[in-house]
Amino acid sequence: MPFRKHQKLNQTMKQAEFLNTVLPFKDKVFRLAKRLLVSTDEAEDATQELYLKLWKNKKKLSDYNNVEAFAMTMTKNYCLDQLKAKRSNNLTLVHSNYTDDNVSLQRDIELKDSVARVHELIEELPEKQKLIIQLRDVENYEYKEIGKILDLQPTAVRVALSRARKTIREQLIKQHNYGIS
Amino acid sequence: MELASIEKLIEKYENAETSLKEEAALKTYFSEDIVAPHLEQYKAMFTYFQESKEQRFTKTIPLRKKTSNMWWLSIAASVAVIFSVYFMDSPSGLTASEQEEAEMALLETQKAFQLISQNLNKGGNVAIAGLSEFEKAQNKVFKLKK
Numbered sequence: 001m002p003f004r005k006h007q008k009l010n011q012t013m014k015q016a017e018f019l020n021t022v023l024p025f026k027d028k029v030f031r032l033a034k035r036l037l038v039s040t041d042e043a044e045d046a047t048q049e050l051y052l053k054l055w056k057n058k059k060k061l062s063d064y065n066n067v068e069a070f071a072m073t074m075t076k077n078y079c080l081d082q083l084k085a086k087r088s089n090n091l092t093l094v095h096s097n098y099t100d101d102n103v104s105l106q107r108d109i110e111l112k113d114s115v116a117r118v119h120e121l122i123e124e125l126p127e128k129q130k131l132i133i134q135l136r137d138v139e140n141y142e143y144k145e146i147g148k149i150l151d152l153q154p155t156a157v158r159v160a161l162s163r164a165r166k167t168i169r170e171q172l173i174k175q176h177n178y179g180i181s
Numbered sequence: 182m183e184l185a186s187i188e189k190l191i192e193k194y195e196n197a198e199t200s201l202k203e204e205a206a207l208k209t210y211f212s213e214d215i216v217a218p219h220l221e222q223y224k225a226m227f228t229y230f231q232e233s234k235e236q237r238f239t240k241t242i243p244l245r246k247k248t249s250n251m252w253w254l255s256i257a258a259s260v261a262v263i264f265s266v267y268f269m270d271s272p273s274g275l276t277a278s279e280q281e282e283a284e285m286a287l288l289e290t291q292k293a294f295q296l297i298s299q300n301l302n303k304g305g306n307v308a309i310a311g312l313s314e315f316e317k318a319q320n321k322v323f324k325l326k327k
Contacts, residue, residue: 030238114225162197
């Protein structure tokens with residue numbers, strides 16, 4: 001029995017250690033999941049699922065010198081799989097059904113509108129650009145890190161990022177001009 | 182920061198050539214209330230990025246699957262069933278004194294039944310003796326007939 005007790009103590013130690021390494025980036029995982037899955041509920045489920053997977057693979061985690069990048073890659077793969085499964089089930093999301101409740105109150109209603117519009121425009125981007133915008137402009141990762149997470153060359157990351165940024169701004173201008181005329 | 186340098190940075194930003202430090206400078210500039218009118222779109226973009234980063238994961242992180250809870254639940258349920266069956270057989274609904282009383286009553290009843298059966302046996306013996314007398318008589322009669 002004392003052996004068992006010892007083992008249990010050891011396990012809780014490991015658990016604390018595990019949580020200390022993986023919890024700091026839980027919000028980033030959640031935000032990436034939400035960027036891809038759109039709905040908050042699904043992103044929360046995905047985050048929980050991902051941490052379960054990380055916990056199961058905890059022995060392998062020490063092999064990775066960058067656990068965060070590894071977790072972000074896992075999140076991306078998991079969410080893309082989820083989306084694929086959903087599409088094959090013919091349960092495509094109607095994105096316009098979701099309203100973004102995260103845009104806080106702004107004095108300027110017009111600005112608030114365009115901020116909400118940015119959200120929609122990012123949603124319309126191809127998945128790769130969506131991921132890169134999220135990782136760079138929201139999470140502020142280095143190009144090298146993004147390349148590692150997405151398994152891309154840093155130059156490919158820059159090209160896609162530039163395209164995404166330009167698209168968003170052009171669409172905003174288009175909408176703005178349309179509003180005036 | 183001067184408008185000219187902001188414009189330069191914006192150009193670099195569009196081409197994805199800015200460093201994280203330069204992007205942070207842009208973020209600071211666009212978080213101000215008044216920006217150059219022709220850069221209005223960037224304010225919306227940077228405001229959105231800033232606000233997106235404020236989203237938090239508020240749920241708990243379970244390190245065990247929900248199904249494992251169900252597993253424990255099923256064990257608990259079966260244990261409960263076994264115990265309830267076990268206790269249904271024993272008269273656990275009585276207090277100690279009630280049980281004693283019941284046992285006394287059982288003894289008294291047994292005694293009474295014993296008394297009855299003894300006396301019945303007595304009567305039975307008498308009756309059987311009577312029967313044998315009758316049989317004797319009957320034999321005599323049948324003998325005569327034979």
